[in-house]
Amino acid sequence: MTPLLEVSDVVIRFPIHSRIAARLTGQPSSIEAVAGVSFTLEAGSTYALVGESGSGKTTLARAITGLVPIEGGQVDFAGRTISGLSEAALRGVRREIAMIFQDPIGSLSPRLSVRAILAEPFKVHGETADLDGKIARLLDDVGLSPHFAQRYPHQLSGGQARRVSIARALALRPKLVIADEPTAGLDVSIQGEMLNLMRDLQRKFGTTFLMITHNLNVVRHVADRMAVMYLGRIVEEGLTDDIFKAPRHRYTTALLSANLKAEPEAASYVIEAEGETPSLLNRPKGCEFHPRCLFKREVCRTAMPEEQMPSADHRFACHNPA
């Protein structure tokens, strides 16, 4: 297998204080939203990024597409380093990497009709032959009838807007689709249709998917590999089947056991933090998950755990793994 995307030791910071304010408050002047993340995406596979809300998933996705600058590390796509490229140099790459944004309605221009939204990628790349036919096919792919072309974003339901943004991303048959919560707001039947559609494209054209999602049920069924993020780092990474069968990091086990089942009165599980909720401004010492961990030992408070690899295909960083 050849890697299509290689993310190596990527660091992304956001400024939060001016230098002076930082000195006065004794806080850092920036937060590390992504703190040294590496992973490899095989061509034609589906990779899932899961993790805490605020752990840096969207930021990482935006950085891969060049929407956020990275401060350390490097991103390689199809054998070429794309991090740090100029806007002009990125243009060619943009055609091959499409992004489905987390915010469905907000990411569609309110003044454009669905037709105009779907026509845009074709126009930008000068592929305007049979435009109406192409748009009709895209709508059909995502299960919307042709008359939706005349609608404006505010006239769509949340799930219909989501499907339009999926259609737009797939328009130019990109090599890599980065999908940020692509099925949030879809009912389970349409969610199934969208995931089946992605799998279809994968089979026909070898499309590669990087999927960010909180929906663990989706991950289990569609992702070949997955990474679990916590406070800007990957804490566990490996084959999806392995991680679901035998999660090792204690955050992963907590996450998997919190997955709500459609059974009334089924017990659910909550992980609480002792003291303050861990944050990027106040990264806990030692294992950064320790303030919330039910299995911590003394060492977890002081030393950051090393990455372990129980097999060539599985890595995690935990002092007291499951």
Add this chain to the structure above:
Amino acid sequence: MSPLLDIKGLSVSFRTPRGDLKALRDVALQVGRGEIVGIIGESGCGKSTLINAIIGLLPANTGAVKGHIGFDGQELVGLPINAMRKLRGERITTIFQDPMTALNPVLTIGAQMTAIQYRRRASTSEKRRRAIEFLEKVRMPDAARRLDQYPHQFSGGMRQRICIAMALLTEPDLLIADEPTTALDATLEVQVIHLLRELQRDIGCSVLFISHHLGAVAELCGRVAIMYAGEVVEQGTAGDIFRDPRHPYTRKLLECDPGRITERQEILPTIPGELPDLVHVPQGCIFRDRCPERFALCGERPPEVTVRPGHQAACHKARELVAS
């Protein structure tokens, strides 16, 4: 006592170039005092439209609105804008589906969270303190410091939590939550659901909870309504709906839940066919085209069959379709 929210025969249509789109047709739904009611339904079936009808925020191209929406004995259909606005500020709060459109991009969240407490007689610093307290309840890290940040500086799930915290701050009689947990990870989602239940216990409010996450609905809601293409097709207790569903749409929907399928699947189950055209609404049962159970009688509109007290399904076969 009468229910807090009592919707009867509600129909709403939108004017479109192709003709009137009948987004809601003859909807009946009640939410008792202190009750948490869930709504589940196909994307585009009218859940957000139902909410917008309750709170008087239907879009400009709305055509006819018929029927009744009773709120604590008051009729909301046709209520003057000012009275509606007052009700929205004081008694009914909504967590909207899209947090980015609900938050003002040019104001800090601190400013937005103090402004929403306008009814409270308290100093600004007291209001800020309460804002921080509620942000901490929804597990916002560094709540105090982040009050001066703008919405775009937060992650998707953080924005959603800000909206939830803002809604809780207003201590409403009726809280309407339109998919409030779509951007939250599983552990946070459970916490938010427990928070909603606590709130409901503490201040005794009623909650209308819309979600595609069947697990979340099962966890939180006492009663559940299933909507399909602008109609409520089944309602009952969470136990009725999840253990003994009687409408074929409900049954198909539950079968599609990937959470129920234990083995990894190459192809996920779906409900073949698509939502009927709401401009030319077909005769008879609205689910007929996609229904595996349909028979000759389904060309006629099905009656509301009472399966047991409190459990209704609008299907000709509702009595026969027992749990297997």
